[in-house]
Amino acid sequence: AVMAAASTFEAHPPAELFDTLGMTHTWAETDWRGNYILSSQVWTTARDLARFGQLYLQDGMWEGERLLPQGWRDYVTAPTGPQPPTGDFGYGATFWLMNRSEGVPADAFAAFGNRGQYVVIVPSRQVVIVRRGEDPAGKPFDIAAFARSVLESLD
Template structure:
């Protein structure tokens, strides 16, 4: 089954670049290159020096890693003291985009129909008002479930309770137990619980939990890309905690982003079904006053129109810019009150290449 993106909608998306002829894929090592002619190197140096200052700047907090891929080559990387290419970094919510890829693999296998009612045991009764919620609505954060996404410890927070409290042993069951607050499809609300429901549905479709699902992830996603550092975390019920926990090196996060920049194709082989990447970057309807536009488990436009990104707590980002054939990875520890500033910094970094 192909992804649910119409030809008309896909025609409005910027084209995804193809692999440059003769350039090796980065399965073993990233091909290295120089900054393109015309890059604003002085501005780029200023931005990097600011982010990686010995004393972390107040506006960004700590920046642990920055990796820039341009035209399939590693053209710039920098690490903070104590970090380097071999240090794994937390994904936080960047794992949501990895979960999107896992669903895509199962869609390609014919094991999931994202427009059918999701396989959620808690909603199996047809009289349950949640019964008709589809994986499409879950992937678009439009389920209508009453789940509170708040990371401030003193605030009421369903995500903290799910990850570290009463829900930690069975994150999907915890999230699926919430009632509806809105009619499904009528209200957009970013929620980590949503992703863990999706992750369990993927495991049920694959017929694999815990170590078996981890083996599925490696065989079908991580190993083909050369993501040797990837460490996904599972709860006691065997569900991949796809909302929050997949550790990788920055270069491996760049590999994952590169798969999406290359439309789900790797080494000339299609891994994700045709249209699945376009589905990820097709805008979802949202009510006004949200953090920013959203697709399907990917965020949109933080580095200009047409860009899309995997975003995580405390400033973890993998940003794809199709018009520039570019991936930017940033990892760090940004204070909550400054959470928008890494987005601006990344946009400024990308703009240094728009003159090239």
């Protein structure tokens, strides 16, 4: 049964994850080898990205059902491997850590998508922040400042 479930996910992650989360306006494409690389090749809406962030905010629980292993959020937010020596962000297991970002809670972490798509999860504040946009070449969006502003507006 586990092999069948894994095979199903590998073949169709949208049916296994996106549909379960109600991400009805999201689809993913594969790379040239047929692999899903979900950090790109995903077309979605801000609302669907917020659902994805909410899954991580709730440590893998969705509508009373555990979709990710207990403690998965702790795993993805633990510093992994060599960390960038400078900058506002560290790196966990597939998520950027915002623990170096001034004015942002140390437990904040984020998914950075292609060309300026962000999902910031802040467990201590029970907040998910989504930014959908198009960064011009050479001018990256300051997601830490944006997250800081959003959090300040909620105080």
